Amino acid sequence: MGVLLKYILISMVTTAMLLSAGLFAGVSAYDDTEFVNLLNTAKSAQKKASSVGGEWRDVGKFIKEAEQAAADGDFDRAKKLAQKAKTQSELGYEQAVSQKGKARNPSYLR
């Protein structure tokens, strides 16, 4: 086998290994796609709420706890927590957006 061919083979194998590692990292450390999807939705809902100053206090904590539960293999709990983070983020976003530009001296002051 020529040196060139050997080199090509080695680099092909390495590339394949790197790709599959990257693929797994992309899918995430958790082998529950439903949870992974939920977690990603929760995180983007959190970002959206935060972008309008409407994030609630415990959302970050719920997400951390969800990740911990998933790492421990307790996907039921992990999903419940991620769902809570998602719902609260959506409510916080609505709360902020519905008041934008409307907050002024309340009627009891006038």
Place this chain on the structure above:
Amino acid sequence: MKNALIATVLVLAGSLFVQVLSASPEDDVRLYQDYFKKRFPSIDFQEFANGVYAISAQQRENWEAIEEFPPYEPFIERGESMWNTKFSNGRSYADCFPNGPGSQHLYPQWSKEQGKVITLALAINQCREANGEQPLKYMKGPINDILAYMAFESRGQLTNVVIPADDPRALEAYEKGKEFYFTRRGQLNFSCDQCHFPNSGMNLRSDVLSPAVGQTTGWPVYRSGWGTLGTLHRRYSGCLKQVRAKPFAAQGEEYRNLEYFHTYMSNGIVLNGPAARK
């Protein structure tokens, strides 16, 4: 004739409506201060500087006992030595604050150059950084020492926040702070005013709620609950956490604008920091 009358009425109603929508800061401050004067008619206006102790006789007694040996005194002393210690480049705080340590009445102020509200805490860190020193953390620790000393040296000055007319962005910052103040937040869906206007004087668990006017005069504050001095922005975060909203960054734009609005409403009230609270 009839049409003219209707038109006049409509125009009048319209202008009234616009006035309600675009109350000037001067209108606001009158509205807020009058509200509390009416709500607590027997209280001397300057007493609002003492927060909840202006309106709760029982809490006041505890407080007067605490004030006999003020827990914030060591902080003032440390702050004084910070003030008198030169930075490594040989300059000092005095080079940044030409009016000396008693400069609190000049803050928060609008900076046309920087296009933002400058609080005293931010001015202190800008001074440090301009002189090659590390900035101080904004909620806990030594920032409170230097703030305590400057507050102490400013005692007796009056709150006098200015919204300069030559830069519309200043009024915008005030309006943003106002919007923040009256916006409901968190899982409990409360705005600042709900606790500190119509519920001032009422009990919330073991606390009596203080009136909004006068809340900015005594910072930094020694809170027994903290066991130390803390900044106004730390308190803002505490109140937001109570309603289960995520707090904002100390000295970020949200809190600086809030402080601008919130301090403006106490214009005319004496500065009396540092203070002690339960």
